[in-house]
Amino acid sequence: MDTDERIALAMAELLRKQGYAATGINQLARAAGAPTGSLYHHFKGGKREIAAAALRQTGAAYIQLLPLLLDAHDDLATGIESLFAEAAEDMRDTGWANMCPVGTVTAETADTEPELRKVAAEVMETWVEVGSRYFTARGLSEADSRTVVFAVLSALEGAFILARGMRSAEPFRAAGRTLGTYVASLRDEQPKTPARTRAQTGQRHHAPVPRGESPGPPRARQTPNAAG
Amino acid sequence: MDTDERIALAMAELLRKQGYAATGINQLARAAGAPTGSLYHHFKGGKREIAAAALRQTGAAYIQLLPLLLDAHDDLATGIESLFAEAAEDMRDTGWANMCPVGTVTAETADTEPELRKVAAEVMETWVEVGSRYFTARGLSEADSRTVVFAVLSALEGAFILARGMRSAEPFRAAGRTLGTYVASLRDEQPKTPARTRAQTGQRHHAPVPRGESPGPPRARQTPNAAG
DNA sequence: GTCTATATGATGATAGAC
DNA sequence: GTCTATCATCATATAGAC
Numbered sequence: 001m002d003t004d005e006r007i008a009l010a011m012a013e014l015l016r017k018q019g020y021a022a023t024g025i026n027q028l029a030r031a032a033g034a035p036t037g038s039l040y041h042h043f044k045g046g047k048r049e050i051a052a053a054a055l056r057q058t059g060a061a062y063i064q065l066l067p068l069l070l071d072a073h074d075d076l077a078t079g080i081e082s083l084f085a086e087a088a089e090d091m092r093d094t095g096w097a098n099m100c101p102v103g104t105v106t107a108e109t110a111d112t113e114p115e116l117r118k119v120a121a122e123v124m125e126t127w128v129e130v131g132s133r134y135f136t137a138r139g140l141s142e143a144d145s146r147t148v149v150f151a152v153l154s155a156l157e158g159a160f161i162l163a164r165g166m167r168s169a170e171p172f173r174a175a176g177r178t179l180g181t182y183v184a185s186l187r188d189e190q191p192k193t194p195a196r197t198r199a200q201t202g203q204r205h206h207a208p209v210p211r212g213e214s215p216g217p218p219r220a221r222q223t224p225n226a227a228g
Numbered sequence: 229m230d231t232d233e234r235i236a237l238a239m240a241e242l243l244r245k246q247g248y249a250a251t252g253i254n255q256l257a258r259a260a261g262a263p264t265g266s267l268y269h270h271f272k273g274g275k276r277e278i279a280a281a282a283l284r285q286t287g288a289a290y291i292q293l294l295p296l297l298l299d300a301h302d303d304l305a306t307g308i309e310s311l312f313a314e315a316a317e318d319m320r321d322t323g324w325a326n327m328c329p330v331g332t333v334t335a336e337t338a339d340t341e342p343e344l345r346k347v348a349a350e351v352m353e354t355w356v357e358v359g360s361r362y363f364t365a366r367g368l369s370e371a372d373s374r375t376v377v378f379a380v381l382s383a384l385e386g387a388f389i390l391a392r393g394m395r396s397a398e399p400f401r402a403a404g405r406t407l408g409t410y411v412a413s414l415r416d417e418q419p420k421t422p423a424r425t426r427a428q429t430g431q432r433h434h435a436p437v438p439r440g441e442s443p444g445p446p447r448a449r450q451t452p453n454a455a456g
Numbered sequence: 457g458t459c460t461a462t463a464t465g466a467t468g469a470t471a472g473a474c
Numbered sequence: 475g476t477c478t479a480t481c482a483t484c485a486t487a488t489a490g491a492c
């Protein structure tokens with residue numbers, strides 16, 4: 001791992017726990033094992049540019065977890081529930097540390113740091129695109145895929161916060177159950193919602209899962225510590 | 229409104245937009261229209277204590293919105309969808325300002341400010357208790373009520389962040405749809421989930437709505453600007 | 457209670473030796 | 475490229491006049 005990555009990784013770790021404003025350059029230098037001046041050599045833009053790199057880095061790492069965790073389940077609904085369960089477990093194991101610096105930094109700096117907000121928006125849009133493609137490949141319609149991605153991301157970010165504050169896994173359980181139920185309702189073609197008409201009746205709902213390779217059980221560590 | 233409240237309110241407004249670390253005492257003094265020394269006269273604990281008061285104040289104001297927005301709908305499922313729609317509308321109207329300082333501050337300070345985390349946890353637990361009672365009064369079982377409250381709160385906090393970053397109402401639409409569907413599935417007593425057995429079959433599902441008074445259309449401003 | 461002035465320390469950023 | 479020393483500015487908190 002080269003120095004740039006090491007600095008960005010240390011920044012991501014601090015952003016996750018303290019946010020942007022509370023994270024000092026000197027503290028970052030200590031955490032990254034590099035003197036202050038070195039940071040500015042690698043990132044001319046200083047603190048802001050390092051934070052942007054950290055958001056991009058962790059954003060790219062996070063979206064890889066989606067297929068990694070969902071491919072293991074033939075049923076998408078139980079897969080979603082399991083995803084939230086794993087997130088909860090990992091968060092408890094790490095002492096309820098917030099797992100997503102993107103969420104923390106966005107909430108904190110969207111009005112005061114336009115450049116960081118823009119980077120966060122790009123990361124989120126990538127999440128939506130990649131996730132949407134995945135769910136479409138798993139048999140959902142494009143509109144449903146987009147809805148599910150947005151709902152899953154929102155519920156995850158919110159559950160991070162609730163769980164972080166309350167030190168409880170209950171937000172994850174609740175979010176996983178409701179979203180699992182929603183995905184199951186798409187599969188079962190409820191007649192109770194006549195508003196939702198599906199054009200293509202021949203649509204495959206249990207399309208063959210497009211596994212990359214996924215040999216054994218793809219038990220992935222929830223918090224990515226290395227950049228993809 | 230007395231001085232204490234005015235100070236706490238100004239703090240809440242700043243926390244919502246900038247978070248805790250980025251909000252300075254002098255900036256707060258300017259916003260509250262009081263000199264620095266006055267803040268310490270009213271709050272001996274300084275910045276931290278003011279922030280705690282702000283979280284409690286807005287937390288109490290927010291939970292009042294739940295019945296205010298849901299009582300207007302006889303059908304709980306459409307009520308939930310409408311709640312998210314209103315939140316989205318109001319957030320867009322305020323220029324995608326984050327609407328919940330509790331979420332922002334929790335994400336930012338849970339690991340570095342134990343006192344603030346504790347206050348945030350208390351606020352969240354109140355939300356869960358009050359919200360749970362409300363949904364039970366609307367006919368849900370106690371377990372279902374708790375699940376719905378946690379899911380709604382998580383989805384709201386997460387949608388705030390996503391919407392704030394992407395400047396889009398789509399997270400709210402997606403969250404509202406999925407949660408509306410979930411609540412509807414509870415009402416319809418799906419046989420597809422045999423695991424969920426309901427003990428009391430005589431349970432009222434459309435219990436008479438316990439309106440406080442709610443005279444006309446309770447169109448409430450989403451962002452509470454005055455303490456309850 | 458209100459307000460001014462200030463003490464003490466930390467901040468982001470930079471210059472320049474090696 | 476690495477590291478040290480330092481600058482100007484900001485922070486929170488307080489003392490004390492009114």
